[in-house]
Amino acid sequence: MDILFILEKSVIILVVFAITMLIALYSTFGERVFAAYFQDRLGPNRAGPLGLLQPLADGVKMFTKEDFIPDTPNKFLFIFGPFMFMTTALISSSVIPWGDKLVIMGRTIQLQAADINVAILFVFGVVSIGVYGIMIGGWASNNKFSLLGAVRASSQMISYEVAMGLSIIAVLMVSETLSLRGIVEKQHGFIDWTAIKIGNTYLPWFSWYVFKQPLAFLIFLICAFAETNRTPFDLPECESELVGGYHTEYSSMKLGFYLFAEYINMFISSALIALLFFGGFNYPGMDWVSNNIGVNAATLLGVGAMFAKTLFGIFFYMWVRWTVARFRYDQLMNLGWKILIPLAIVNIVVTGAVVLFTTN
Amino acid sequence: MSLTLILFLFLSFAAVFCGLMTVFSRNPIHSVLYLIGCFFAIAGHYLLLNAQFLAVVHIIVYAGAIMVLFLFTIMLMNLNEETEQHKPALARMGAVISAGLLMFVLLAIFKKVDDMAVPGFQNSTLGTIENLGKVLMNEYLFPFEFASVLLLTAMIGAVLLAKKDSPKTVNQ
Amino acid sequence: MTDYKSISLSGRKKDVSERDMTFMEKLYLPAIMKGMGITLRHFFRPKATIQYPEQKREFSPVFRGRHILMRDENGAERCTACGLCALSCPAEAITMTSAEREKGEENLYREEKYASTYEINMLRCIFCGLCEEACPKEAIFLTQDMAPADYRREGFIYGKEKLVMKIEDPKK
Numbered sequence: 286m287d288i289l290f291i292l293e294k295s296v297i298i299l300v301v302f303a304i305t306m307l308i309a310l311y312s313t314f315g316e317r318v319f320a321a322y323f324q325d326r327l328g329p330n331r332a333g334p335l336g337l338l339q340p341l342a343d344g345v346k347m348f349t350k351e352d353f354i355p356d357t358p359n360k361f362l363f364i365f366g367p368f369m370f371m372t373t374a375l376i377s378s379s380v381i382p383w384g385d386k387l388v389i390m391g392r393t394i395q396l397q398a399a400d401i402n403v404a405i406l407f408v409f410g411v412v413s414i415g416v417y418g419i420m421i422g423g424w425a426s427n428n429k430f431s432l433l434g435a436v437r438a439s440s441q442m443i444s445y446e447v448a449m450g451l452s453i454i455a456v457l458m459v460s461e462t463l464s465l466r467g468i469v470e471k472q473h474g475f476i477d478w479t480a481i482k483i484g485n486t487y488l489p490w491f492s493w494y495v496f497k498q499p500l501a502f503l504i505f506l507i508c509a510f511a512e513t514n515r516t517p518f519d520l521p522e523c524e525s526e527l528v529g530g531y532h533t534e535y536s537s538m539k540l541g542f543y544l545f546a547e548y549i550n551m552f553i554s555s556a557l558i559a560l561l562f563f564g565g566f567n568y569p570g571m572d573w574v575s576n577n578i579g580v581n582a583a584t585l586l587g588v589g590a591m592f593a594k595t596l597f598g599i600f601f602y603m604w605v606r607w608t609v610a611r612f613r614y615d616q617l618m619n620l621g622w623k624i625l626i627p628l629a630i631v632n633i634v635v636t637g638a639v640v641l642f643t644t645n
Numbered sequence: 646m647s648l649t650l651i652l653f654l655f656l657s658f659a660a661v662f663c664g665l666m667t668v669f670s671r672n673p674i675h676s677v678l679y680l681i682g683c684f685f686a687i688a689g690h691y692l693l694l695n696a697q698f699l700a701v702v703h704i705i706v707y708a709g710a711i712m713v714l715f716l717f718t719i720m721l722m723n724l725n726e727e728t729e730q731h732k733p734a735l736a737r738m739g740a741v742i743s744a745g746l747l748m749f750v751l752l753a754i755f756k757k758v759d760d761m762a763v764p765g766f767q768n769s770t771l772g773t774i775e776n777l778g779k780v781l782m783n784e785y786l787f788p789f790e791f792a793s794v795l796l797l798t799a800m801i802g803a804v805l806l807a808k809k810d811s812p813k814t815v816n817q
Numbered sequence: 818m819t820d821y822k823s824i825s826l827s828g829r830k831k832d833v834s835e836r837d838m839t840f841m842e843k844l845y846l847p848a849i850m851k852g853m854g855i856t857l858r859h860f861f862r863p864k865a866t867i868q869y870p871e872q873k874r875e876f877s878p879v880f881r882g883r884h885i886l887m888r889d890e891n892g893a894e895r896c897t898a899c900g901l902c903a904l905s906c907p908a909e910a911i912t913m914t915s916a917e918r919e920k921g922e923e924n925l926y927r928e929e930k931y932a933s934t935y936e937i938n939m940l941r942c943i944f945c946g947l948c949e950e951a952c953p954k955e956a957i958f959l960t961q962d963m964a965p966a967d968y969r970r971e972g973f974i975y976g977k978e979k980l981v982m983k984i985e986d987p988k989k
Binding site for chain 3: 319321322323324325326327503604605607608609
């Protein structure tokens with residue numbers, strides 16, 4: 286293990302961490318601005334030019350609020366909850382490939398903190414751990430609304446994890462790898478000229494998996510909304526019934542951690558959707574750029590493509606938030622267990638059959 | 646000391662400590678949390694053995710799904726030190742005897758094993774999902790299918806248990 | 818004779834039916850797409866916001882804001898403290914005390930009697946404009962300005978120093 290490798294990875298980890306935080310920070314601002322725009326308003330535009338310093342003002346506000354700890358027998362768990370939620374939200378960004386490779390002074394640098402071959406499972410594992418942050422926080426608050434919110438949140442997240450995992454399996458059957466980098470590299474370019482083979486003739490088709498697995502994409506998208514507790518599935522914190530849900534008792538930066546982690550989760554899930562279904566750092570004409578201008582230019586454009594897709598995903602989250610009304614809890618559970626899971630299984634069976642008949 | 650050995654010692658200590666705390670904690674919620682910590686330490690051991698897939702699946706299934714349900718039940722039942730039930734002496738004796746028997750079996754197994762070295766330790770590709778899939782689908786196909794049928798049966802049983810009685814038997 | 822159930826005064830009555838949804842309706846997705854189209858259209862619409870301190874919404878010409886006690890063209894106060902405004906005020910917001918004009922104050926007060934104090938409680942005032950109508954001397958008017966906010970209740974009791982038109986203020 287040479288020192289340059291460690292240095293390179295450290296820099297990537299730091300940059301990824303900084304970018305994740307920055308994007309989550311500006312998602313909070315973007316949420317408010319987009320919410321305003323969807324409602325024919327302007328949104329916050331006073332703090333700094335165009336209101337761009339608003340997140341800093343929010344941060345100062347959060348930090349200077351009274352840090353209240355309710356009378357609970359579990360002070361440690363009360364503090365541990367938001368910490369855990371935040372940590373798990375941040376961990377999953379480590380396996381996401383943000384770009385292809387850069388070649389600097391003969392060294393090939395992969396723009397990814399860790400390329401492990403079970404990356405997608407790793408993400409699922411981390412997401413499933415994220416439930417504990419909510420459950421512990423809600424339970425340690427010693428408040429029945431918090432507990433109800435926590436129970437709702439965790440049962441919702443567990444239920445939708447199943448459908449999410451099943452929808453991914455169909456994608457994995459096509460990609461034949463669990464590594465996120467591998468999955469992205471399978472979606473090379475934009476149009477795959479040899480996608481469909483009939484006899485000896487090849488028909489072109491789009492190489493991105495959203496065109497190959499539209500049903501899996503739809504299921505994954507719906508599950509991602511439920512996993513991040515976003516509208517229309519924001520039942521854990523529905524104000525009309527549960528005061529504030531699992532973070533009713535939280536104040537100051539501990540509340541900030543919960544809210545902030547939600548935006549990080551949004552960012553990570555948008556990145557995952559971009560990677561799994563929209564080709565990640567692939568974009569039309571990337572081979573031409575790579576051959577004519579240079580590998581590094583192609584890679585940087587790819588990073589741009591990746592972030593454009595991810596940011597559009599975040600915008601989509603906000604767009605849906607101001608369009609679709611909240612589901613009722615039984616509707617949520619029915620959708621998860623009785624519709625999405627059977628659909629995902631059907632999708633697996635159909636994909637399996639298609640893969641079997643086309644690969645021979 | 647190599648890095649692996651340090652990691653192994655740390656993980657072993659964590660696993661044993663969490664396991665003991667699971668048993669000795671008065672508060673059931675703390676027990677569950679220590680058990681989750683124990684699962685993480687064991688997942689770390691899997692990673693040391695180059696079984697990445699097993700480690701991740703271990704976390705997803707045990708820490709991510711099963712323990713959440715445990716936590717659910719305990720939180721909703723609101724168990725704490727005051728409401729802890731005192732088991733009758735006979736049940737305690739039974740527990741001690743069965744635990745002793747289990748330890749006896751484990752000791753016997755460890756005594757039988759000559760070579761404690763695990764084969765995958767040096768080979769970093771042994772525990773990958775490709776190898777696992779090949780082994781499961783070739784060598785161990787029959788036990789694999791058998792286990793899946795067993796799981797299916799259990800699932801159907803669970804659905805039947807959870808299903809409401811038909812209106813024929815219970816008059817609404 | 819039409820059935821009373823079919824009468825619709827607004828002309829927008831919709832009959833609610835309990836028919837089953839069609840498959841396309843059950844999918845929800847077309848409806849969601851439609852909704853998202855609507856929200857996206859709003860996203861690009863011109864915004865209704867008026868950025869207050871810089872931009873101001875135009876008041877209607879009959880807007881009734883805070884009061885002003887007028888001076889005549891020589892700069893003398895018009896008010897003679899007749900008390901008709903206080904009498905007409907439905908909210909009983911106006912109080913005043915009258916005083917007699919001394920020698921040498923002819924340029925300050927138009928007539929022999931004037932209001933030595935004149936107070937309007939802005940927390941009571943309902944801005945109905947009856948004082949304006951009652952005034953025989955055209956002394957009190959309601960302007961286009963708003964009564965600004967204050968931290969204390971005393972701040973809302975406007976005395977002559979706030980109500981009387983400034984001498985340098987040339988406009989009506």
